[in-house]
Amino acid sequence: MSxxxxxxxxxxxxxxxDHSGYSEKDVQRxxxxxxxxxATAARIFDLRRIIGGLFVIYGVIVTIAGISPSxxxxxxxxxxxxxxxxxxxxxxxxxxxxxxxxxRPTAPPTPEVLPDERAE
Amino acid sequence: xxxxxxxxxxxxxxxxxxxxxxxTILGIYFVVVLGIGFAARRSVRTSLDFFLSGRxxxxxxxxxxxxxANLAATEILGMAANSAQYGAYTVHWxxxxxxxxxxxxxxxxxxxxxxxxxxxxxxxxxxxxxxxxHLLSSALFAxxxxxxxxxxxxxxxxxxxxxxxxxxxxxxxxxxxFVLAYITLGGLSSAIxxxxxxxxxxxxxxxxxxxxxxxKAGGWDGLTDSLTKAHGADFTTAWGGTGIGSDNPxxxxxxxxxxxxxxxxxxxxxxxxFAEVQRALSAKNLSAAQRTPLIAAFPKIFIVFLVMIxxxxxxxxxxxxxxxxxxxxxxxxxxxLMEQLLPNGVLGVAVTGLLAAFMAGMAANVSSFNTVxxxxxxxxxxxxxxxxxxxxxxxxxxxxxxxxxxxxTAFLASSFSNIMSYLQTLFSFFNVPMFVVFxxxxxxxxASAVSGFWGLLAGTVAAMVNYFWIYKQDIIDxxxxxxxxxxxxxxxxxxxxxxxxAVSLFTEPKPAEELQGLVYGTVSPGMSEPPAAGDDAWxxxxxxxxxxxxxxxxxxxxxxxF
Numbered sequence: 191m192s193x194x195x196x197x198x199x200x201x202x203x204x205x206x207x208d209h210s211g212y213s214e215k216d217v218q219r220x221x222x223x224x225x226x227x228x229a230t231a232a233r234i235f236d237l238r239r240i241i242g243g244l245f246v247i248y249g250v251i252v253t254i255a256g257i258s259p260s261x262x263x264x265x266x267x268x269x270x271x272x273x274x275x276x277x278x279x280x281x282x283x284x285x286x287x288x289x290x291x292x293x294r295p296t297a298p299p300t301p302e303v304l305p306d307e308r309a310e
Numbered sequence: 311x312x313x314x315x316x317x318x319x320x321x322x323x324x325x326x327x328x329x330x331x332x333x334t335i336l337g338i339y340f341v342v343v344l345g346i347g348f349a350a351r352r353s354v355r356t357s358l359d360f361f362l363s364g365r366x367x368x369x370x371x372x373x374x375x376x377x378x379a380n381l382a383a384t385e386i387l388g389m390a391a392n393s394a395q396y397g398a399y400t401v402h403w404x405x406x407x408x409x410x411x412x413x414x415x416x417x418x419x420x421x422x423x424x425x426x427x428x429x430x431x432x433x434x435x436x437x438x439x440x441x442x443x444h445l446l447s448s449a450l451f452a453x454x455x456x457x458x459x460x461x462x463x464x465x466x467x468x469x470x471x472x473x474x475x476x477x478x479x480x481x482x483x484x485x486x487x488f489v490l491a492y493i494t495l496g497g498l499s500s501a502i503x504x505x506x507x508x509x510x511x512x513x514x515x516x517x518x519x520x521x522x523x524x525x526k527a528g529g530w531d532g533l534t535d536s537l538t539k540a541h542g543a544d545f546t547t548a549w550g551g552t553g554i555g556s557d558n559p560x561x562x563x564x565x566x567x568x569x570x571x572x573x574x575x576x577x578x579x580x581x582x583x584f585a586e587v588q589r590a591l592s593a594k595n596l597s598a599a600q601r602t603p604l605i606a607a608f609p610k611i612f613i614v615f616l617v618m619i620x621x622x623x624x625x626x627x628x629x630x631x632x633x634x635x636x637x638x639x640x641x642x643x644x645x646x647l648m649e650q651l652l653p654n655g656v657l658g659v660a661v662t663g664l665l666a667a668f669m670a671g672m673a674a675n676v677s678s679f680n681t682v683x684x685x686x687x688x689x690x691x692x693x694x695x696x697x698x699x700x701x702x703x704x705x706x707x708x709x710x711x712x713x714x715x716x717x718x719t720a721f722l723a724s725s726f727s728n729i730m731s732y733l734q735t736l737f738s739f740f741n742v743p744m745f746v747v748f749x750x751x752x753x754x755x756x757a758s759a760v761s762g763f764w765g766l767l768a769g770t771v772a773a774m775v776n777y778f779w780i781y782k783q784d785i786i787d788x789x790x791x792x793x794x795x796x797x798x799x800x801x802x803x804x805x806x807x808x809x810x811x812a813v814s815l816f817t818e819p820k821p822a823e824e825l826q827g828l829v830y831g832t833v834s835p836g837m838s839e840p841p842a843a844g845d846d847a848w849x850x851x852x853x854x855x856x857x858x859x860x861x862x863x864x865x866x867x868x869x870x871x872f
Contacts, residue, residue, distance in 0.1 A: 213437070213824060214426055214437050214824075214826065214827060214828065217426065217427050217428055217429075217433065217437065218426070218427050221358065221365075221427040221428075221429065222427070224356045224357060224358035224364075224698065225358055225364060225365055227355060227356050227358075227698075228355065228356050228358050228359050228364030228365070228366065229352075229353050229354070229355035229356070229359055229364065230353045230354075230359045230363050230364030230366045230367075230499055231364055231366035231594070232353075233352050233353040234350065234352075234353040234363075234366070234367075234499055235349050235350075237371060237503050237506060237507075240342065240345075240346060240503070240507065241506070241507055241510060244338070244339075244342055244507065245510065245514075247338060248335060248338070248514070248659065251331060251334065251335060251655070252335075252655045252656060252658075252659060255331055255653075255654065255655030255656075256655065259653070260653075262653075263653035263654070264653075266650070266651060266652070266653050267522055267651055267652070267653055267656075268522055268525045268526050268651065270521070270522060270525065272518050272521075272522060272651075272652070272653065272656050273653060273655040273656050275518075276514065276517075276518050276655075276656050276659065277655070279514070279517075280514055280659075283510065283514075
């Protein structure tokens with residue numbers, strides 16, 4: 191790729207910089223160029239959906255396990271219906287993430303416009 | 311920070327009564343982990359996407375990944391073991407051994423790291439010093455990362471064998487393959503997203519254990535009463551018995567705790583270990599990068615209760631827990647409580663949490679290893695100036711090689727009885743000299759370009775000599791491995807600093823114009839970016855978050871100090 195001519199360029203350019211042969215300016219330019227072409231901001235999915243989804247599923251499974259606990263399970267857990275409480279807690283956390291996503295949706299990706307103006 | 315534990319093998323009778331709902335929960339988790347890898351693959355276009363998530367992630371994600379990268383299962387089991395063995399001394403690894411360093415990283419060092427746009431910690435040394443310091447630190451880091459990934463893999467194998475009855479090689483192959491798959495596919499974004507997910511699963515695993523454990527032990531009062539009866543009053547305090555010259559099981563006094571753990575080891579780990587710093591470098595702007603370790607500091611203050619209370623509970627419930635008579639090792643604390651207290655369902659969550667924690671610890675090391683090896687070693691010294699796609703392909707290839715190498719090092723770990731101590735020994739060899747070179751280079755602009763390499767070399771050699779010769783050969787009597795680690799760290803720090811000063815005095819300083827943005831008091835051009843909208847909100851101000859965390863950690867000491 192022609193954009194990546196950075197390497198050959200700075201090897202000439204930095205010959206007078208005899209110490210590291212590589213200056214902060216080179217790093218700044220190289221990383222800025224790559225950041226301009228980066229696709230993560232525009233294409234990465236929203237993690238809140240995954241956390242929310244997984245914890246809702248886990249919450250349902252564990253809550254169901256706690257709906258009619260056997261005596262053995264209750265005895266084991268010091269008389270606490272731990273499956274019910276943990277399940278409801280996980281369900282609540284999952285719903286929290288989904289609600290957050292719903293109230294503050296991902297900023298629509300600004301597709302391929304000036305990459306320097308990447309949205310929040 | 312890392313903990314001392316004595317043994318790694320779990321008692322064979324700890325086999326958990328898992329059933330199909332438990333395995334369903336575990337199975338769903340593995341599917342989601344892979345799904346994240348496949349979905350994140352779309353976002354990888356440049357090498358910056360693959361190695362640093364395109365410097366585009368929000369602070370809450372990088373912050374939770376920062377804490378999760380540290381919250382590996384070796385840390386969870388090790389800290390619980392530490393508490394069962396030494397009692398409330400464990401809080402030092404959190405409140406003095408982590409928080410000050412994390413806040414220092416966020417407030418003081420991050421403007422230099424993020425503002426200079428470096429892609430790794432060694433690259434910072436290339437700019438500040440020369441290519442020899444860069445090459446040495448890159449090679450040391452890559453070597454350490456593979457070893458530590460191997461330690462995690464080995465620890466996972468023995469825990470899974472004890473709890474679920476899977477043969478060790480099955481556990482190693484399955485966990486290694488999943489980590490390999492999701493990092494090769496999605497790069498750092500995939501590793502970070504999985505770490506954030508792991509953080510919540512680990513919390514969901516530990517909280518029920520803590521609640522039920524406390525209930526069984528008779529609440530906090532019942533717990534402290536029975537521990538005081540069995541182990542003495544110092545067992546539930548932070549500082550009891552740490553006067554210089556007095557004897558305590560930790561083999562350390564307040565001075566070595568504050569200097570060795572609180573300053574040298576902790577700052578070395580949190581501020582220059584690239585596996586941690588990488589998470590902050592992937593943040594979307596300077597404000598988010600600074601907030602990454604600060605957001606992580608708040609959960610870190612409280613996670614100690616989730617690992618310490620199970621350890622204390624196990625020590626209170628089983629007389630002589632950890633000694634040969636009880637039939638349990640210290641490391642069994644959390645698995646013991648899982649077996650005793652958790653019914654099927656929650657048990658599946660807990661098993662998933664443990665496996666998630668092992669994978670988090672390994673993935674953090676693999677994803678930082680591939681970055682340093684590709685950017686700092688391969689692209690800089692071996693195959694220079696190729697197109698960007700080549701380095702993405704190479705990054706994927708080296709991920710495969712790194713995972714295979716860590717499977718090999720898993721067997722190295724088996725010859726050390728104390729895995730966590732072994733890890734900490736490694737950290738004192740690799741992180742502490744790096745930290746001293748950083749700190750001298752950052753605050754003393756006279757430090758010359760060549761002094762970095764010699765300081766790094768001297769610090770590493772001095773720490774190794776102290777550990778393998780002076781301590782292991784009994785030249786000086788230090789009561790425990792842990793005490794020796796603290797001393798090795800201090801020795802490595804002092805040796806590195808002295809050599810740097812001496813070399814600098816006899817060599818040319820670096821010209822001032824090459825130090826812009828690299829030494830304290832200068833500003834790099836990258837920091838002139840205007841702050842993003844909303845970043846000036848009071849709850850996002852780094853100084854407030856940082857000092858808030860320090861004050862909170864100090865306040866947490868109060869109930870444990872009297």
